[in-house]
Amino acid sequence: MGNTLATGIIGLGILGSEYARFLGARPEVRVVAVADVRPEAAERVAAEIGAAAYTDFREMLRRHALDLAVVATPDPLHREPTAAALEAGVPNIIQEKPLATTVEDAEAICEAVERRRARLFVNYANRANPLDVASRYVIQEGLLGRVVYGEVRLDDNICVPRQLWGGRSQEWAAGSSTAHFLLSHVVDLLRWYFAPAEVRQVYAISQREALGYTPDVYDAYLTFDSGLKVRVKAEWIKHIDELVEFYLCFSGSEGTLVYNKRPGFGTAAGWRANLSRKVATGELLRHQEALHARGVNVGALLHRPDPAAGQLAAGGGELVPALEFRGLGGQTLMSLVGHLVDAIVEGTLTPRSWQHNGPLPTHLDGLKQTQVVAAIIRSAETGRTVEV
Numbered sequence: 001m002g003n004t005l006a007t008g009i010i011g012l013g014i015l016g017s018e019y020a021r022f023l024g025a026r027p028e029v030r031v032v033a034v035a036d037v038r039p040e041a042a043e044r045v046a047a048e049i050g051a052a053a054y055t056d057f058r059e060m061l062r063r064h065a066l067d068l069a070v071v072a073t074p075d076p077l078h079r080e081p082t083a084a085a086l087e088a089g090v091p092n093i094i095q096e097k098p099l100a101t102t103v104e105d106a107e108a109i110c111e112a113v114e115r116r117r118a119r120l121f122v123n124y125a126n127r128a129n130p131l132d133v134a135s136r137y138v139i140q141e142g143l144l145g146r147v148v149y150g151e152v153r154l155d156d157n158i159c160v161p162r163q164l165w166g167g168r169s170q171e172w173a174a175g176s177s178t179a180h181f182l183l184s185h186v187v188d189l190l191r192w193y194f195a196p197a198e199v200r201q202v203y204a205i206s207q208r209e210a211l212g213y214t215p216d217v218y219d220a221y222l223t224f225d226s227g228l229k230v231r232v233k234a235e236w237i238k239h240i241d242e243l244v245e246f247y248l249c250f251s252g253s254e255g256t257l258v259y260n261k262r263p264g265f266g267t268a269a270g271w272r273a274n275l276s277r278k279v280a281t282g283e284l285l286r287h288q289e290a291l292h293a294r295g296v297n298v299g300a301l302l303h304r305p306d307p308a309a310g311q312l313a314a315g316g317g318e319l320v321p322a323l324e325f326r327g328l329g330g331q332t333l334m335s336l337v338g339h340l341v342d343a344i345v346e347g348t349l350t351p352r353s354w355q356h357n358g359p360l361p362t363h364l365d366g367l368k369q370t371q372v373v374a375a376i377i378r379s380a381e382t383g384r385t386v387e388v
């Protein structure tokens with residue numbers, strides 16, 4: 001490795017083009033080559049950033065001694081380019097999520113990473129959203145008590161499976177599903193929020209009524225080894241005004257987190273954690289300060305909830321400490337990638353820019369995520385509960 005990371009990007013669609021722009025502007029990185037089976041995509045991106053264009057990633061890997069390969073091919077096509085880059089001796093890989101769409105592919109990738117003593121990071125971009133950092137913080141600090149139940153909905157507009165990839169959309173969506181494309185994000189976030197807890201059991205349903213060529217929805221109950229149960233649901237048949245809706249809520253023995261990650265009809269984006277009443281004012285301010293240090297500008301408040309609906313009022317009573325943020329958390333597709341580059345440059349899983357947030361996601365996180373998503377699909381197909 002010279003002063004900069006000689007980098008090649010494989011797959012130059014929506015995400016690959018973002019990588020080219022983002023990495024092309026990073027001083028530690030030199031994007032020397034790009035590859036896509038569509039020559040027009042390869043040539044367009046290559047011209048934009050001054051790299052060599054290839055239609056065959058194997059040829060690219062033969063011609064360039066890369067320090068870093070980025071793999072951003074469609075969901076079911078990650079194994080081949082990642083394995084080829086590892087066999088060519090590339091020591092660092094950044095791969096798009098999901099790690100794979102089958103456990104067999106995920107295991108093969110992991111075997112190759114370990115055998116080549118390489119490093120592979122998966123771009124689970126949600127981890128870099130400041131409000132997800134805050135969610136993980138309040139859960140890990142026990143500020144909600146013991147979290148016992150949660151609900152996560154991540155839905156796409158129906159224009160995603162129909163139009164997002166132009167004329168390739170139907171084929172793209174048919175090769176993936178909301179389980180691979182959307183629940184991969186959710187499963188990774190949950191594993192990260194609730195670490196070291198792991199999903200042990202899955203029960204799921206699915207259906208193909210609206211689209212036909214791909215399931216409309218996966219709706220699953222995940223049971224963790226900690227006893228935590230979370231319902232996770234992702235559909236892509238919504239005729240809504242937004243591209244994405246994303247809602248998370250977790251109830252603990254002493255508090256609740258409500259997180260509207262994306263706004264929807266009549267719903268503003270925002271994050272609110274009503275904390276355990278045991279959290280004293282000084283402690284509340286200390287947690288606020290700790291989140292400020294992590295780049296999350298949350299407000300701290302003491303309030304007296306007074307739940308009422310019409311003539312029904314249950315009575316709030318005590319003062320409750322809370323942390324909140326109103327608005328969007330400020331996530332982009334590349335939010336995590338800067339930290340992944342820092343990790344490669346510093347030779348660590350927790351670079352200085354990421355030191356408070358646990359290790360960055362590797363192939364092993366990718367394998368766990370793939371196993372859980374595969375269990376969701378198997379459960380939906382068989383109608384049975386599946387052990388992970």
Ligand SMILES: NC(=O)c1ccc[n+]([C@@H]2O[C@H](COP(=O)([O-])OP(=O)(O)OC[C@H]3O[C@@H](n4cnc5c(N)ncnc54)[C@H](O)[C@@H]3O)[C@@H](O)[C@H]2O)c1
Binds near residue numbers: 014055075181
């Ligand atoms: N991290 C995130 O938040 C996020 C968001 C959206 C998509 N993604 C993921 O990024 C990946 C790419 O998605 P996309 O939307 O950019 O798809 P895309 O179809 O726009 O891009 C994929 C590209 O790979 C190319 N390709 C296919 N087979 C190839 C091969 N053998 N060699 C070289 N190139 C090949 C295609 O021609 C296409 O240009 C997917 O796995 C997707 O789930 C991640």
